[in-house]
Amino acid sequence: MKLNRRRxxxxxxxxxxxxxxxxxxxxxSKHELANRSSAPDQHFLxxxxxxxxxxxxxxxxxxxxxxxxxxxxxxxxxADEMDADWNLVKVEQAPATTLFANGVLVKGFxxxxxxxxxxxxxxxxxxxxxLAEIMNMQITGGSSSVRFTGEHGMRxxxxxxxxLLRTTAAGxxxxxxxxxxxRLSHVYHVASGRSATFGELAADAAQxxxxxxxxxxxxxxxxxxxxxxxRVDIPAKVDGSAMFGIDARPAGMLxxxxxxxxxxxxxxxxxxxxxxxxxxxxxKVVELEDAVAVVADNYWRAQKALDALNPLFAETDNDGExxxxxxxxxxxxxxxxxxxxxxxxxxAAAALQSATTTVDATYRVPFLAHAAMEPMNxxxxxxxxxxxxxxxxxxNLGIRGRVASVADMDDDDVTVHxxxxxxxxxxRLPQSTNxxxxxxxxxxxxxxxxQTIWSREEDTRQDYYRPAVSSQFRAALDESNKxxxxxxxxxxxxxxxxxAHTPYxxxxxxxxxxxxxxxxxxxxxxxxxxxxHTFFMExxxxxxxxxxxxxxxxxxxxxxxxxxxxxxxxxxxxxxxxLQRVLPAGHALGIALQESFGSxxxxxxxxxxxxxxxxxxxxxxxxxxxxxxxHPDTATSQVESGIxxxxxxxxxxxxxxxxxxxxxxxxxxYQMLSLAESPDIDVVLLExxxxxxxxxxxxxxxxxxxxxxxxxxxxxxQRIRELPLKxxxxxxxxxxxxxxxx
Amino acid sequence: xxxxxxxxxxxxxxxxxxMPLLWALRNELGLTGTKFGCGVAACGACTxxxxxxxxxxxxxxxxxxxxxxxxxxxxxAYAAGGGALTAVQQAWIxxxxxxxxxxxxxxxxxxxxxxxSNPAPSDADIDSAISNVCRCGTYPRVRNAIRSLRTA
Numbered sequence: 090m091k092l093n094r095r096r097x098x099x100x101x102x103x104x105x106x107x108x109x110x111x112x113x114x115x116x117x118s119k120h121e122l123a124n125r126s127s128a129p130d131q132h133f134l135x136x137x138x139x140x141x142x143x144x145x146x147x148x149x150x151x152x153x154x155x156x157x158x159x160x161x162x163x164x165x166x167x168a169d170e171m172d173a174d175w176n177l178v179k180v181e182q183a184p185a186t187t188l189f190a191n192g193v194l195v196k197g198f199x200x201x202x203x204x205x206x207x208x209x210x211x212x213x214x215x216x217x218x219x220l221a222e223i224m225n226m227q228i229t230g231g232s233s234s235v236r237f238t239g240e241h242g243m244r245x246x247x248x249x250x251x252x253l254l255r256t257t258a259a260g261x262x263x264x265x266x267x268x269x270x271x272r273l274s275h276v277y278h279v280a281s282g283r284s285a286t287f288g289e290l291a292a293d294a295a296q297x298x299x300x301x302x303x304x305x306x307x308x309x310x311x312x313x314x315x316x317x318x319x320r321v322d323i324p325a326k327v328d329g330s331a332m333f334g335i336d337a338r339p340a341g342m343l344x345x346x347x348x349x350x351x352x353x354x355x356x357x358x359x360x361x362x363x364x365x366x367x368x369x370x371x372x373k374v375v376e377l378e379d380a381v382a383v384v385a386d387n388y389w390r391a392q393k394a395l396d397a398l399n400p401l402f403a404e405t406d407n408d409g410e411x412x413x414x415x416x417x418x419x420x421x422x423x424x425x426x427x428x429x430x431x432x433x434x435x436x437a438a439a440a441l442q443s444a445t446t447t448v449d450a451t452y453r454v455p456f457l458a459h460a461a462m463e464p465m466n467x468x469x470x471x472x473x474x475x476x477x478x479x480x481x482x483x484x485n486l487g488i489r490g491r492v493a494s495v496a497d498m499d500d501d502d503v504t505v506h507x508x509x510x511x512x513x514x515x516x517r518l519p520q521s522t523n524x525x526x527x528x529x530x531x532x533x534x535x536x537x538x539x540q541t542i543w544s545r546e547e548d549t550r551q552d553y554y555r556p557a558v559s560s561q562f563r564a565a566l567d568e569s570n571k572x573x574x575x576x577x578x579x580x581x582x583x584x585x586x587x588x589a590h591t592p593y594x595x596x597x598x599x600x601x602x603x604x605x606x607x608x609x610x611x612x613x614x615x616x617x618x619x620x621x622h623t624f625f626m627e628x629x630x631x632x633x634x635x636x637x638x639x640x641x642x643x644x645x646x647x648x649x650x651x652x653x654x655x656x657x658x659x660x661x662x663x664x665x666x667x668l669q670r671v672l673p674a675g676h677a678l679g680i681a682l683q684e685s686f687g688s689x690x691x692x693x694x695x696x697x698x699x700x701x702x703x704x705x706x707x708x709x710x711x712x713x714x715x716x717x718x719x720h721p722d723t724a725t726s727q728v729e730s731g732i733x734x735x736x737x738x739x740x741x742x743x744x745x746x747x748x749x750x751x752x753x754x755x756x757x758x759y760q761m762l763s764l765a766e767s768p769d770i771d772v773v774l775l776e777x778x779x780x781x782x783x784x785x786x787x788x789x790x791x792x793x794x795x796x797x798x799x800x801x802x803x804x805x806x807q808r809i810r811e812l813p814l815k816x817x818x819x820x821x822x823x824x825x826x827x828x829x830x831x
Numbered sequence: 832x833x834x835x836x837x838x839x840x841x842x843x844x845x846x847x848x849x850m851p852l853l854w855a856l857r858n859e860l861g862l863t864g865t866k867f868g869c870g871v872a873a874c875g876a877c878t879x880x881x882x883x884x885x886x887x888x889x890x891x892x893x894x895x896x897x898x899x900x901x902x903x904x905x906x907x908a909y910a911a912g913g914g915a916l917t918a919v920q921q922a923w924i925x926x927x928x929x930x931x932x933x934x935x936x937x938x939x940x941x942x943x944x945x946x947x948s949n950p951a952p953s954d955a956d957i958d959s960a961i962s963n964v965c966r967c968g969t970y971p972r973v974r975n976a977i978r979s980l981r982t983a
Contacts (some may be wrong), residue, residue, distance in 0.1 A: 156930025156967050319927065326932030327923040328916065329864020329904030333933055336863035344858065369847065387846075388867075389854035462868055462876060462933040462966045511866070511933030512966050545869045722927055726972070730930055733968025756873035756964060765958035767970035 138167060138250050144274055144288035146173045148243070151183040152234045153483050154322050155513035157786050158723035159234045161320045166239040166719060169313035170247030170306060173287065174274040180321050182507045235719050236687060236782035248303035253294040258285055261293070308717065317722040322509070334508040337468045337479035339538040343372055344388035345531045346395040347541060349380040349551050350402040352749035353608050357381055358401040365394035374398070375531050382531050388542050407608040407749040415746060416453060419559035419580045419605050426603035428578060432590060435597030440574035444565030448636050451562070452625040452810045456744035457555040457614055460759060463511020464548045465524040468540040469532035476503045480525070481510035487519035495529040514734070515613035521553035546754035553612030554744055556581055560625040570637035572648065573597060579622070580605040588618035591626045592655055592684055593648035609746060615734055616787040619685040620794070624812065627681035627795035632808060641799060642668060642680055642831045654714055654777055655682060658689045661712035665773050666693035668831045674824045676707065678831045679800030681792035688715040688783030692732070692792040696800035702818035706736060706768045706797055714775040715783035721774060724785050728772045731789030737762040739794035743813050760815070833893045837862065838906025848894035853877045855893050856903060864904035864936050868964070875963030878937035879903050880910070885944035904936040907943060918980060919943045926976040930967035938963045942977055950982045
């Protein structure tokens with residue numbers, strides 16, 4: 090297939106002229122095109138689809154499977170539009186070459202209010218919109234796969250492919266194309282009784298120009314979308330055959346264990362290699378600028394030998410930093426720092442001054458690590474002036490660029506072999522994956538493959554953390570207890586910027602942020618800034634409701650008169666949780682709402698205080714409107730997952746800084762929610778017509794902390810303004826005094 | 832020298848006696864289905880069966896299992912008497928339990944051991960027996976899948 094056809098197709102469907110230029114800028118060489126079709130009788134109809142003569146359709150997915158079901162949902166979207174037989178659909182992970190870079194994803198971010206997320210910095214230069222660099226991305230994040238790549242890439246590609254196949258058949262049979270139909274990987278002309286398989290038509294179809302606007306199906310015409318197709322990745326995940334990055338086993342491989350300077354930014358001064366070198370299996374001690382590594386024939390031997398070393402790291406100006414000093418810096422910045430305007434509507438200062446009632450509160454949350462189950466790892470092999478990389482990453486193409494940059498090689502000389510990710514959550518984005526640089530530098534010392542594995546402690550202490558944030562609020566109520574002013578100053582604007590924008594209708598709003606930089610590296614953590622700000626805002630709104638003497642549910646609804654989708658979601662969760670029911674003695678409900686990544690989620694948590702003063706969460710009801718649901722069961726599992734991820738953070742999540750370094754190291758002191766503590770989760774998915782699709786991987790995470798903390802307030806009278814909840818020993822109010830305030 | 836039987840195959844291991852079984856399986860025997868999660872027996876990703884009992888292999892020295900019969904996720908169906916998948920594995924597919932999947936080898940091994948010793952576990956039994964960590968939060972599905980396996 091010629092380049093101009095592909096450029097034409099993508100450039101004139103979803104996003105107009107932007108991509109047309111982009112594709113021209115990144116014109117693939119003939120060599121690359123040859124690579125793309127690995128056998129002469131395989132025919133690419135679009136970037137993402139391949140039809141083979143045996144009538145199989147291969148859908149090439151430019152995202153990483155990290156449990157969100159993308160290897161199933163995206164092919165479903167293409168196959169549905171194409172009318173392919175699902176039993177004849179194969180799925181492949183896109184190879185990490187620029188040819189498969191995901192331009193639709195970039196345009197998706199650009200076209201929505203989300204904007205270009207900062208977590209993509211370093212992957213692409215958005216300031217100048219250098220198209221060649223933008224194309225160099227293949228990222229999985231921002232809850233983007235289905236709503237951008239699927240909706241604007243896969244569906245269009247599938248529809249275009251079907252059009253080409255029908256046109257080809259019509260020409261071959263000399264009948265009008267509108268009499269030609271497609272169904273289950275066959276094309277039919279019913280009147281003459283003729284039929285052909287997609288595979289029989291593919292070669293000729295690839296010679297045609299796709300039409301400008303392939304017609305997409307209406308929801309009522311879907312055959313696959315909306316159905317619970319079993320996920321393609323699951324069978325391999327129940328019998329141990331699924332391969333994660335840490336399972337890569339290229340021949341002759343050695344293993345590396347690493348210790349990086351515990352204070353971020355410190356350098357290695359010296360280390361005596363001798364204790365390690367005399368241990369069994371040890372090949373070499375490798376010194377890096379800020380770390381020391383031991384390479385051995387078995388990971389356990391490497392780690393044991395590493396533990397025998399006593400590296401000296403340089404003192405730094407940050408050696409005295411602590412959580413307390415960082416929060417003190419936050420307070421100072423909020424009090425005295427230069428403020429940056431986020432939202433100014435009306436005159437909040439004047440409204441506060443003239444108000445009868447004002448409410449003040451300052452909230453904060455600590456740093457959090459991602460704690461993906463698969464410790465960070467990367468396997469690298471330098472050979473013949475080339476480099477092979479085996480790892481699980483949220484951006485294979487970005488990793489290729491990263492390795493090439495560290496090794497000072499051309500991108501094209503680096504091959505990234507994609508593996509399943511043992512948890513992403515933002516941790517496995519290239520700029521949060523410092524393991525890659527180390528693995529590259531360590532492997533440079535060898536002519537065999539080297540698998541660098543971080544211990545759990547190293548993973549916990551060398552993360553790119555969810556930032557600690559402090560947030561100060563003031564609000565004013567008028568005589569009728571209506572909120573008339575909302576003032577907020579918070580530290581460190583992270584992405585997405587709208588995370589701190591309360592959805593409620595309030596006449597006067599002033600939202601500002603102050604810089605309060607620390608030496609602790611930060612990155613994208615599931616739902617990014619939403620997880621902190623939703624806790625802050627939805628707890629503070631709850632404070633206002635109680636101040637106003639109103640039901641927190643009704644109070645919110647009253648401020649959503651101009652946001653019918655939000656109001657509908659809130660009503661749906663109230664109905665689902667059955668707010669009026671009689672609760673078990675000692676139980677209370679809390680509610681919270683937030684829009685993120687294009688979806689609106691509301692949750693009600695049913696909570697009690699345990700015999701040791703701990704918070705127990707019995708049930709979380711969640712209503713979520715993501716526009717349209719492509720795979721209901723996977724959507725539900727993502728909501729369940731998001732809630733448990735957020736709940737773990739609310740109950741236990743705390744990365745503490747002492748002497749400039751992270752205190753917590755393993756699941757023993759960085760605790761995870763267990764099955765026994767996991768609440769019943771009840772999910773209701775709502776759809777809205779005529780809206781852009783929203784994401785699902787993240788939007789269920791933000792509301793849960795506030796929903797739980799708001800219930801704790803009902804139970805104890807104690808307003809939770811700092812997380813995690815494990816740091817409190819609560820005394821529940823007498824059971825008879827706990828009213829169902831919702 | 833330590834001799835163990837892994838998934839029915841006798842293996843002689845010329846390794847240090849204190850090498851954890853996990854790393855003997857993963858690095859010496861090439862069985863990658865058993866996962867490394869924490870190294871301190873806190874997460875259960877490394878769960879295998881030693882003479883039928885669930886054991887966290889990351890803290891189990893090979894010397895402690897000398898002569899023992901080990902079953903890993905790769906040999907689970909074989910150990911259960913053949914067939915492609917066990918009832919637990921089938922329930923895992925039926926309930927679409929795994930997400931990222933990394934913890935699921937250990938989860939399936941722990942649940943298989945529970946069901947073998949207690950074919951009708953109560954919810955409290957499930958809570959106390961299954962302490963494996965799953966960061967994707969598949970717990971509700973794990974629980975439902977186990978409930979579906981209870982025999983009357």
